[in-house]
Amino acid sequence: MIDLSRRDVMMAAGGLAALTLPGADVRAQPGRKLGYAIVGLGGYGLGKIIPEFANCTHSRLAGVVSGDRAKAERVAAEHNLPARSIYSYDNFDRIADNPDIDIVYVCLPNAMHAAYTIRAAKAGKHVLCEKPMAISVAESEAMIAACKAANRKLMIGYRCHFEATNLEAMRRARAGEIGKLRYFRSEHAYPQGDPSQWRLKRALSGGGSLMDYGIYALQAARYMTGEEPIAVYAHESTDRSDPRFHEVEDQIEFQLEFPSGVIGSCLSGYSANQNHVLLLGDKARIEMEPATGYAGHRLWVGNRRDTEITPRPGPGKTQWAGQLDHLAHCVIEDREPIVSGEEGLRDMRIIEAIYRSARERTRVVLA
């Protein structure tokens, strides 16, 4: 079993406690791993998620959904999946008839998240959907409603909530180790090359670096402080003559105002390389760099970078195994995931406010 107790206490203390849904009717048979179908065999679904089932204790690969039949057959063969567990986007809804598949993991371009989450819920499957949850608040609400109507769990792929260094930093911030929190800063940026990729096409991405990387800074601002922002102010800087940025933003800087007086200052970008979180208290500071990457996280607590901390182990062998097993565990125990659809919706509301603030050059108050 994964150790959720420490995490649940932290989330409750921070005001991010999850809601509880009515009982689900799917229970795992003892010893049975829950079956995931991966939708979208791209860099993340195929390159990162599928290999992680080897590190899981409650989860296994049980199906693949792809527009590329040959690739899907190759992956299925590598993982001993039967032909009936290979789906295309057209016949995806037939997944309803496949008892091996309990959970659908949506690893598609952002603008496809809502449609496949809703189709999966209608097919009676629980859903793990990648970040950003969708490309609008309206879509996010529809996804939550569809999962509620089908009595299925919905979790968002916020893997940092299962990553040991981030959990350690959160725990120390919440325990008051650096005193009263005053200031949060985070820069998340990664250079993009090919102008034709979906990330740079608004119809598929819904937006630029904010949707992709800035969301990590926003998430960290919320889980490190344990507070919800009450207002945002944003400023965008994009070279629109650059063929990569004809449709979406490159740099966007956003300030977050928190009720306690903490100021959050975040930068998101597609033309630099930075992955950093800094939290200042009135007694000391917490710093992570790289903060939210795949590996190599480092954490310092104290003054400047004089004391490096080795985190306690996280809930899974890796952040991905922790994430996959968490949802399986939530289904088995009929518990709400710690990063539920509602958590993704909170981010989408703030993201829409950030874009509005940048567009209108005004401070936007969050309801």
Ligand code: NDP
């Ligand atoms: P890729 O472009 O590498 O893969 C996307 C896959 O989606 C494609 O390989 C394809 O799979 C399928 N697809 C279906 N329709 C389209 C289309 N019109 N254009 C492009 N692809 C299509 O993207 P990523 O895997 O990097 O990203 C997928 C999702 O995962 C995004 O939402 C992203 O934000 C998220 N992500 C999350 C990360 C995290 O750390 N949490 C890290 C990286 C990504 P097929 O050929 O099988 O049909």
